[in-house]
Amino acid sequence: MSITSALNSAMSGLRAASRASELVSNNIANASTPGYARRTLSISSNMTGDFGGVRINGVQRHVDAQIISDRRLSGSEFGYRSATTNYMNRIEDLVGTPDKQGSLSARLADFENSLITAGSRPDAIERLSAAALGASDLAKSINTVADGIQDARSDADRNIASQVTRLNDTLKAVEAVNVKITAANARSVDVSGLQDQRQLLIDEISEMVPVRVVDRDHGTVALYSTGGSILLEGRASEIGFEPANLVTPYMSVGDGTLSGLTINGYQVNTSSASGRLHGGTLGAQFEIRDELAPEAQTQIDALARDLIERFESASVDPSLNPGDPGLFTDEGAALDATQELGLANRLELNALVDPNQGGESWRMRDGLGASTPGNAGDATLLNALADALTDQRVPNSGAFGPAAFSATDLTASLSSQLGSDRLREDQMLSFASTQFYELTQLELAGGVDTDVELQNLMVIEQAYAANARVIETVDQMFDTLMRI
Template identity: 25%
Template sequence: MGLSQALSTAMSGLRATQASLSLVSSNVANAETPGYVRKTLNQVTGTTGQYGSSVLITGVNRQLDEFLQTQLRTETSGAAYADVRSDFLANLQGVYGNPDSTGTIEDAYNKFLTALQGLSTSPESQSARIGVINAAQSMAQQLNATSQGIQTLRANAEAGISDSINSANNALQQIARLNVQLAANGGTTDASTAALLDQRDRYVTQLSQLMDIRTVTNSQNQVSVFTNSGVQLVGTEAATLSFNAQGTMTPNTLYNTDPTKSTVGTITITFPHGGTYDMVSTNSIRSGKIAAYLELRDNTLAQAQTQIDQFAAAMSSALSDKTTAGTAATAGAQSGFDLDLSGLQNGNTIHVSYKDNTTGLTHNLSIIRVDDPNVLPLSNTATVDPNDEVLGIDFSGGMSSVLSQLNGALGGTGLQFSNPSGSTLRVLDDGAVNKADVTAASVTSTVSSLTSGDPHLPLFTDNGGLYTGAITANGSQTTGLAARISVNTGLIGDPSRMVVYSTNPQTPAGDTTRANLVLNQLSNASYSYSPQTGLGTSGAPFTGTLLNFAKQFISQQGESATAAKQLADGQDVVLNTLQTKMDSTSGVNMDEEMAHLLSLQNAYSANARVMSSIKQMYDALLQLT
C-alpha cells in the first residue's frame, strides 16, 4: 500500500466520521421533536488500490419499522374515532342528566304524575288544576331543552366535519408538495431527503387521525394515499375534499342517500384531473374523526332525537286520540260495520280486521288518512304494529275519491266500501261469495276540543296546533315534536278544563272522569314504540308504559356512553403501547447517542493519527531527497 493510498483511506474514514457526527448532532437536537425519526449513516466498504479498503457513504438511513408505522396509523384512526364518540356520548348523557337528579325527563314526568294524582284526589281544587298545568309545562319545556341539547351536539358534529375537511385538505396538499420535492431528488437517501420523509410522515399521520388510510410508496420515495375503501386521495397531485355545511341543525335536517332529500352536508371529493365522488353515500370513510362525526350526526344523535320525539308523540296521542268501534251494519247477505269519519284528521287511522276465507288468515288493515298525495304509497313502517297492513288514502278529493281508492286497492280481497250518508264509511264483506268476513272495525281520531263531551283532550299541542301524527312530503309530524311540544293555551287560560269536559250538560266541579283518564293513560297504559328508537325490532317492537320507555332509552344512552368510554380507553392503551414501541425503534435514545458520540470521537482521533503518521513519513522522504 502506498502512502497516497493510505492517506486516501484515512481521509475517507474522517469524512464518514464527520458525517456520522453531523447525524448524531441532528438526532440529539431533535430528540423531542414530534415525528422525528432517528438517522444513521449507510456505509459500505470501498476498494482502494491492491491493498486495504476505504469507507464509502451511500446515504442516510431512517431507523423506521414500516410495519409498525402502518399499525400505528390504523390505531390512530381507531383511537380518534373512539375518542370523539366517547366525548359526544358523555355530553349527550349530560343533556339527559343523571336519572336520580332533578331537571331530567324522568324527574319532570314523575312530578307531572304526582300533580295528576293530586287533581284526581281533589278535582275541585283550583291549585290542583293549576299544579297540573304547571307540571305539564315543565314536562314540555324539559323535552324542548333536551331536543335543543341534542341538536346542539349535532351542530357541533357538523362543525367538526367542516374543520376536519379543512385539515385534511391541508395535509393532502402538503403530502403532494413533498412528493414532488422527493421525486426531484431522484430517489436518493441523503439527509435532506430523510428530513422531507419525516415531514411527509407527519402529514400522513395527521391525515390518519381524520380518516382510515393506507399508503403505497414507489422507488422515487413518493407515496400514494388511499382510503381503505380504495379512493385515492393523493399521489403527485392532491384531490380536494369539500363539505357543503347546511348551517343550523334541527330535528328535520337529516341525511338521506338521495341528495334531493338530504338536508345536511355531505363530503365530496374532486379528483385532480376531473370527476367527483360522494364520500358519505358510498361509505368511503370508515374510521377517524370524520367517520365518528358522521355517525354521530346522522345516526346516534338522530336516534336520540327519535327517542324523545316518540315519547312526546305517545304522550300527546295517549290523551287526545280516541278509538271508536264501528256500528254493525248489513246490506242483504253482506255484513260489516259503519264508521263515523267526522272527526278523522290527517294522520288518523281506520282499523279494519277481516278474515280471508280462502287462506284462513286474519288481516289487520290500517287505513291512514293522508291529505298530501305526494307521500303515497305508505310503507308498513307507518305504524308500529308489525301485523299491520298499511294503506294510505288521499282524503283531499272528498268521500267519492276515498271510496274509489279503497275499492280499487281492496276490491280483490272481497271487501266493499260505500258511503250511505254524510261522513259515514261502510265496510262490508262480499255476501254470498263469502270470500272475506269483516271481523272488526274502528276509527282512531284526534279530539280537537277541550269540551267535546269526551274526557280525552289535546293537553299537548304541536307548537299550538293539533298533533295528529300527520304524514306530509316534509316527513312525519312526529319528527321534531319534542322541540315543538307545548301545553294547550286553552288550558293555560282556563285550568278548569282539566276537569270540565262538557258544557252541555256542565261537568260537575268535583268530577274525576278526565283526571282519572289522563292519570291512567300516562301511568298505567301500555304503548308500542317504533324500532327507529333503537329499542325492540320491527317484528317485536318495545312495548311498555311511557315511564318505562323513558327509563329504557335513558338507560340505553347511559350504557352507550359507558361502553364508548371503555372502548376509547382501550384504544388509547393500544395506541400508547404502539407509540412506545415506535419511539423505542425510531425515536432518539440519548444514552445510545452519547455512547455513539464517544465511539465517533475515538474513530476520528484514530483516523487523524493515521494521517499524522503519513505526514511524518512524507516529511522523512523529503528530507532524504
C-alpha cells in the first residue's frame, strides 16, 4: 500500500467515524423523543484503482413498519373506546343508580312515598303540596336527563367539527412533508428527520381515523382509511363538515338537519356498521351523535310516555274528560303518541296542581277536573295515583321488551340497561388500552437503547483513534523523508 493510499483510507475512515459518532449522539439525545427512529450509518469498502477506504452509503432509519401499523390501529381503537365510554359514564351519571340520591329511581320513590303520605292524611295541605312538588321534581329530573342527552349530542357535533379541521390540516402537513422528502432524495440529502416528522403526523391522523400507509415512489406515502376512503394520494383529500353547534332531539342526518361527512365533495357513510372513517375518535363522535344518544333519547321518551299514560286514564282520575291531560303532560297538552320524539324534554306537571305555576295542590286529592275542593278526608284519588305507579303494564314504546313493568321497575330497567352498556364499554376499553400499551412498549423496545449506543460510541472512538494514528504515522514518514 502506498503512502497516498494509506492516507486516503485513513481520511475516509475519519469521515465515516465522525458521521457515525454524530448519529450515535443524536440517537442518545433523542432516545425519549416521540416519533424518533434509531439511525445507523451504512458504509462499505471503496476500491478505486490503487486507493482504498470507506464509502458512506447513507443513513439507515430503523423502524418496524408492521408494529407501527398495529400500534396505530390499536391507538385508534383506544381513542374510540375512550370516547364512547366517557359518553356512557356521562349518561349513566345523569340517570343515576337506584341507591344514589337525586337519581331518577330516587325521585320516583320520593314521589310514590309522598302520595302514600298524603293518602294517610288527605286533609293536610302541606302533604298534598309535597306530593305535587314530588311529581314536579320527577318531571324535572326526566327533563334533565333528556337535556343532558342532547348536550352530549351537541358536544359530539362540536368535537366532529374541530377534529375535521385538525384532520384536514394534518393531511396537508403530510402532503407537504412528502414534497420535501422527494426534493431531499433528489439531492441525496438525509431524510430521516422528515420521516420522523411524517410519522408523528400520521400518528395524529390515526388517532382520529384508522389508516393504512402505502409506500409510493421517491420516499412518499399514500394514506387510506381502513374503511376504504382515500385520504392522501399525491394530494390530500378535503374532508367536509358543517357543524350545527346546538343539536335538538328532532335533528338527524337522515332528514338533512345534521351534517354528515364529505370527502372531496362526495358524501360518505358515517355509521358504526359501515362508516368509511369509522374506528377512531372521529367515528366515535358520529356514533355518539347519531346512534348512541338517539337510542338513549328513545328510552327516556318511552319512560316519559309511560308516566303520562299511567295518570291520563279516567279510571285513575274520574274528573278527567276524554282528551284532557292527566297529572303529567306534554308541555301542558295531552299525550300525542305520534309526537313521542323529544317527549322527555317537554314533560311537565299539570299546571292545575303545580304550586310553581299557580296551581292548587288540593286537586291531587279531589281531581284535576274538580272546580272546588271536595271531602278533605277522601283519599280515594291519592290511593289511585299511588296504585297507578305500581300497576304492571307493558310499555307502548322503547326497547324494554314484552314484559310488564311498574313505574319503579321500568326506571330500574332503564338504569340497568345503561349500567350494562357502560360495563361492556369499560371492558372493551380495558382490552383496547392493554393492547395499545403492549404494542407501544414493543415499538419502544426496538428503539434507541442508550447502553448499546454508548458501546457503539466506544467502538467508533477506537476506529477514529486508529485512523488518526495512521495519519499521524504518515505525517511522521513525510517528515522523515523531508529530512533525508
